[in-house]
Amino acid sequence: MSEQEGNSPPRRNFLSLAVAGSATAFATAMAYPVARFANPETPGARGSGPATVGKLEDFPVGTAKTVLANERPVLVLRAADGQFRAFSAICTHLQCVVGWSAERNQIECPCHGGVYSADGQRVAGPPPRGLTELTVTLNEGSVIVSETA
Amino acid sequence: MSGPGFGGWLADRLGWSGLRAGLEAHRAPRRGFVFYLGGITLFLLLMEVASGILLLLHYRADVTQAHESVSRIVGEIPYGDLIRGVHAWSSDLFVACLLAHMFIVVLRRSFKPPHELTWLSGQAALVISIGLAFTGAILPWSEAAYTHARTGSELARSVPFIGESLFRFMRGGSEVGAATLQHAFGFHVAALPALATLLVAGHLFFLSRRPALDPQPEATASETMPLYPDFIVRQAVAWTGVLVLVMTLAIFVDRPLGPAADARLPSIGARAPWYFAPFHELIKMSPRELLGIDGPRFLVGAACAFGVIVIALPFLDPRGSKLNVYVAWGVLIVLTLLGARAYL
Numbered sequence: 327m328s329e330q331e332g333n334s335p336p337r338r339n340f341l342s343l344a345v346a347g348s349a350t351a352f353a354t355a356m357a358y359p360v361a362r363f364a365n366p367e368t369p370g371a372r373g374s375g376p377a378t379v380g381k382l383e384d385f386p387v388g389t390a391k392t393v394l395a396n397e398r399p400v401l402v403l404r405a406a407d408g409q410f411r412a413f414s415a416i417c418t419h420l421q422c423v424v425g426w427s428a429e430r431n432q433i434e435c436p437c438h439g440g441v442y443s444a445d446g447q448r449v450a451g452p453p454p455r456g457l458t459e460l461t462v463t464l465n466e467g468s469v470i471v472s473e474t475a
Numbered sequence: 476m477s478g479p480g481f482g483g484w485l486a487d488r489l490g491w492s493g494l495r496a497g498l499e500a501h502r503a504p505r506r507g508f509v510f511y512l513g514g515i516t517l518f519l520l521l522m523e524v525a526s527g528i529l530l531l532l533h534y535r536a537d538v539t540q541a542h543e544s545v546s547r548i549v550g551e552i553p554y555g556d557l558i559r560g561v562h563a564w565s566s567d568l569f570v571a572c573l574l575a576h577m578f579i580v581v582l583r584r585s586f587k588p589p590h591e592l593t594w595l596s597g598q599a600a601l602v603i604s605i606g607l608a609f610t611g612a613i614l615p616w617s618e619a620a621y622t623h624a625r626t627g628s629e630l631a632r633s634v635p636f637i638g639e640s641l642f643r644f645m646r647g648g649s650e651v652g653a654a655t656l657q658h659a660f661g662f663h664v665a666a667l668p669a670l671a672t673l674l675v676a677g678h679l680f681f682l683s684r685r686p687a688l689d690p691q692p693e694a695t696a697s698e699t700m701p702l703y704p705d706f707i708v709r710q711a712v713a714w715t716g717v718l719v720l721v722m723t724l725a726i727f728v729d730r731p732l733g734p735a736a737d738a739r740l741p742s743i744g745a746r747a748p749w750y751f752a753p754f755h756e757l758i759k760m761s762p763r764e765l766l767g768i769d770g771p772r773f774l775v776g777a778a779c780a781f782g783v784i785v786i787a788l789p790f791l792d793p794r795g796s797k798l799n800v801y802v803a804w805g806v807l808i809v810l811t812l813l814g815a816r817a818y819l
Contacts, residue, residue, distance in 0.1 A: 416625075421625045454763055
């Protein structure tokens with residue numbers, strides 16, 4: 327081994343660069359599989375499908391009930407005329423779970439005092455917009471909630 | 476140096492005389508409780524690790540079992556309420572001491588070069604600690620824990636640039652549920668403690684390479700003392716006092732668990748842990764829009780910008796201007812007022 331070969335700076339620089347480059351390339355190539363493994367859910371996949379949330383008799387006329395559809399809380403209102411309306415029960419401010427107030431006939435968020443009307447419109451408090459309305463369909467006595475297209 | 480018997484054998488094998496000489500050469504300030512805060516923070520971290528390992532023996536990280544397992548720890552398992560109390564109180568005191576330690580470092584402008592690495596490792600440890608506090612609060616899967624997970628991840632969503640990824644990562648998807656608890660658990664008991672250990676080791680190593688005080692400066696010799704034995708023995712006394720305090724709090728002051736999480740119930744009025752309370756209060760007071768941006772979003776962005784400035788302090792202000800002291804006091808007063816407002 328001549329000294330020139332063993333210690334030649336260009337060769338050493340090249341080797342350092344090659345090692346650093348391979349390590350960086352490997353780390354970059356691993357980042358995507360790791361990120362996908364950590365977060366396997368496809369964006370938008372969950373919660374878009376219709377979910378059966380109960381039977382017709384579970385929702386008496388003139389009452390409100392919060393149910394879970396795809397792990398998400400949904401507020402189902404059944405008016406005195408028997409008509410259904412459903413809203414995402416997630417406050418648009420900081421995502422607390424809202425509730426129906428029968429006394430005041432409105433939807434309220436206990437966290438920071440957000441208030442929505444019975445048709446989901448923002449009335450008072452910090453929420454930036456109204457609640458997201460969902461579509462309710464009935465199929466052979468089952469109540470099905472799905473995202474409004 | 477090495478005497479007879481086991482002690483002598485161990486001292487010989489460890490090369491104790493060399494170690495001792497090194498420790499004695501380091502100087503520590505002679506007066507002032509504030510210089511013990513860093514060591515006390517470390518001690519509280521050790522308490523967290525010890526009590527956390529014990530809690531792991533009975534805790535179950537599953538949405539159907541988590542709350543029940545914690546109420547079993549508190550209600551049925553012998554001394555379970557004590558162990559959980561120690562874990563909860565140590566965590567509060569840990570955050571308090573960590574913030575106080577940082578505050579003193581800013582007041583004394585000890586972040587100045589050549590202490591950049593010590594400062595940066597401390598800042599990274601602070602970020603990890605926030606992660607530990609956030610994930611730990613989710614684990615009991617109580618109604619409060621569930622609300623905490625919802626609002627915390629939603630606020631994280633407003634962090635500039637990485638918000639959306641952070642949000643999905645904290646929830647383990649788009650909704651708070653089983654995956655959220657699983658993520659919080661894994662990070663609380665494995666990833667974050669491992670990182671914290673590395674960072675604390677680095678923090679101490681960087682400090683030992685560039686000590687806060689010059690070794691034996693003639694002018695200040697009377698105001699300092701050797702790190703060993705003088706300072707370390709006093710530190711041990713402080714640790715004993717902290718141990719007594721934590722045990723007393725754990726025995727006499729209850730930390731209620733609250734009802735189990737139920738996504739169908741309206742959130743119970745959110746009360747943030749005390750160290751998030753000032754920020755929470757700010758969010759509550761905020762108008763819906765600030766400078767045309769959604770209020771909470773603006774505040775989170777501002778907090779992140781402030782955080783980046785704090786982290787970069789040794790580089791932004793290498794000579795340590797007096798301004799830091801005024802700003803630090805100002806921030807402390809504002810946060811205290813906001814915090815007080817949250818509890819009144």
